[in-house]
Amino acid sequence: MKKGFKWVSLTLVLVMLALMVAACSTKESGNKAAEEPKKNVSLDFVWFSDGAEGDVMKGIIKEYETKNPNIKINLIEVAYKDLSTKLKTMISGGQPPALARISTTEIGAFSNSAVDLAEKLGGVDTFTSQFIDSLKPYYVVKNKVVAAPMDVTANGLIYNKTLFNKAGVKVPTSPDNVWTWDEFAAALKQVKEKGGAKYGLVWDFTPHRWSTLLYQYGGSMMDADGTKATINNDAGVAAVQYFKKLHDDGVMPTSVWFGGENPNNLFRSGEVAAHLAGNWMISNYKDVTNFEWGVTYMPKAKQRSSVPGGKFVMAFNKSGVEKESADFIQYLSSKEVNSKYNKDSLFMSPRKDSAKLDYAYGKEMFEVFANELANTAPAAAQDWSKQEIVPKFSTDLKNSIIEVVGGKTSAKDAMDKVAKIIDKAIADAKK
Structure with a gap:
């Protein structure tokens, strides 16, 4: 009886050791999977510049890539007069860019090809509540957020x-x-x-x-x-x-x-x-x-x-990197990054919480323009968004x-x- 009991005990110990080893192995395997680097992704970003904002954006991209080493953003710079043609060619050729900077003129033309940012960034109301109300008719099309405001004009x-x-x-x-x-x-x-x-x-x-x-x-x-x-x-x-x-x-x-x-x-x-x-x-x-x-x-x-206008960033469907594009737009739209972009570019921010920025030049003058926007009739954007x-x-x-x-x-x-x-x-x- 004692000998049989010893064999049973030994067997139970061995089984328990095996289970523990298997559990440890599974845990280690899971940790290794969690530690595996994210898949490298490249985002083509079609861009035009009116002034110094291109250099400002390059600095922001560099910071984003440092924080997200698996992301590479390729800034494709074009003249504004060539923007629509460039985008139409890329989209019709089945190779839309991940992102593009656009003005109010292009939003309607490319809204059908745009990623609905509302689905990825918290819903229409949550996303649009960050920005001045007079801009909303420009980038919300058929209850879809087809672009994100980057700067605003008045x-x-x-x-x-x-x-x-x-x-x-x-x-x-x-x-x-x-x-x-x-x-x-x-x-x-x-x-x-x-x-x-x-x-x-x-x-x-x-x-x-x-x-x-x-x-x-x-x-x-x-x-x-x-x-x-x-x-x-x-x-x-x-x-x-x-x-x-x-x-x-x-x-x-x-x-x-x-x-x-x-x-x-x-x-x-x-x-x-x-x-x-x-x-x-x-x-x-x-x-x-x-x-x-x-x-x-x-x-x-x-x-x-006044009459609002501005520039926006649009992400495109069928790029294969829609999620990564939306993540980058969310980063660009944040108070910290958007404020930096507009302050350094001498632009006005579309964010409600960034009407007053510490510009190196013209701080008080920009605040007057911001006040004009805050008192703008809804009809202005309703008209010019069409x-x-x-x-x-x-x-x-x-x-x-x-x-x-x-x-x-x-x-x-x-x-x-x-x-x-x-x-x-x-x-x-x-x-």
């Missing part, structure tokens, strides 16, 4: 401090006491008379910049759904009429909207009191030293408004405004004409 007012000071005219220093347009026009006349300005206000020769006045009057080019034209309603007509009045009263020179003179060059001459332009002119005018200049709040009509329609009538809108300013037609007749063109463009887009 229209605003740059003025010649030297001329204003000479005339004894003080500009608004708070959004709580902005001028009305009539008050602003009176101030510009005073700067011309007492400050020696040759011109009061120059305004970029584009429908986009002009539409700032349209939204301030409470108007829009189309209804919110983009189903019919609204530019010929009372607000649209009033905006065109006032634009004509600014020319008739000598506040604005006719040379920009009639003669094609460059408002940038005019302002640089030091003979212009103010320039209604985009925030990118802050870095453009950085080298102006023959007079002092700054940024103040735009006047208002029925309400305050890029399948807007390009089909924007030139006609510009030409019609010129005809009104020149006294060749009434504001009502001109906007009725544009409305018909818009309605046709809407109908054609549905075919």
